[in-house]
Amino acid sequence: PRLVVLASGTGSLFARLAEAVAAGEVPAELVALVTDRPCAAVDRAAALGVPAHVVAPADHDGRAAWDAALAARLVDLRPDWLVSAGFMRILGPAVLAAFPQRILNTHPALLPSFPGAHAVRDALAHGVRVSGCTVHLVDAGTDTGPVLAQEAVPVLPDDDEDSLHERIKVVERDLLVRVTAGVLASGVDVDGRRATWHPAAG
Numbered sequence: 001p002r003l004v005v006l007a008s009g010t011g012s013l014f015a016r017l018a019e020a021v022a023a024g025e026v027p028a029e030l031v032a033l034v035t036d037r038p039c040a041a042v043d044r045a046a047a048l049g050v051p052a053h054v055v056a057p058a059d060h061d062g063r064a065a066w067d068a069a070l071a072a073r074l075v076d077l078r079p080d081w082l083v084s085a086g087f088m089r090i091l092g093p094a095v096l097a098a099f100p101q102r103i104l105n106t107h108p109a110l111l112p113s114f115p116g117a118h119a120v121r122d123a124l125a126h127g128v129r130v131s132g133c134t135v136h137l138v139d140a141g142t143d144t145g146p147v148l149a150q151e152a153v154p155v156l157p158d159d160d161e162d163s164l165h166e167r168i169k170v171v172e173r174d175l176l177v178r179v180t181a182g183v184l185a186s187g188v189d190v191d192g193r194r195a196t197w198h199p200a201a202g
């Protein structure tokens with residue numbers, strides 16, 4: 001299956017996915033990285049020989065135009081699956097309509113706790129002792145789609161946002177590879193709020 005990854009940040013999750021595809025851990029052709037801004041992920045894609053496309057909101061006249069342009073770019077790439085790995089924009093209706101139930105997202109908290117762009121900071125501010133990460137299907141909301149997998153990560157007394165987020169990302173990278181491999185190999189069964197994936201055979 002053809003895979004496109006969406007990212008906006010340092011791209012460490014993208015890089016881990018790219019390594020997993022190259023190693024045959026994820027049965028996919030990594031077609032491209034798509035981002036909303038020039039970012040370190042673009043540099044990693046270049047180093048890995050993966051085409052990168054920037055579709056920046058500033059280049060389009062409003063959110064709907066950007067959503068349409070992003071959808072058009074993604075459709076051109078003919079992906080079977082999209083993985084959002086640190087993409088810091090809400091995917092609009094044009095993108096969602098083009099790839100229904102075909103977009104995975106990873107979030108650095110145990111949803112439904114701490115949705116949104118500051119999950120790690122919010123968890124620390126709340127004083128939780130356990131946080132973690134969630135891989136879910138993307139729906140029209142913010143981090144609200146059916147959950148596919150979660151893993152817990154302890155919060156240590158002297159944690160700050162960076163130390164906790166790095167500890168979560170170590171777990172998140174491997175969870176994302178496992179779920180992406182299983183979903184690309186066997187698909188997803190969605191029954192209301194319950195989305196089930198099957199670990200890749202073998």
Ligand code: GRF
Pocket residue numbers: 007008009010011012013014085086087106107108169172
């Ligand atoms: C990940 O924790 C992701 O869940 C969050 O941002 C981080 C992306 O990390 N949205 P990176 O840019 O892949 O290093």
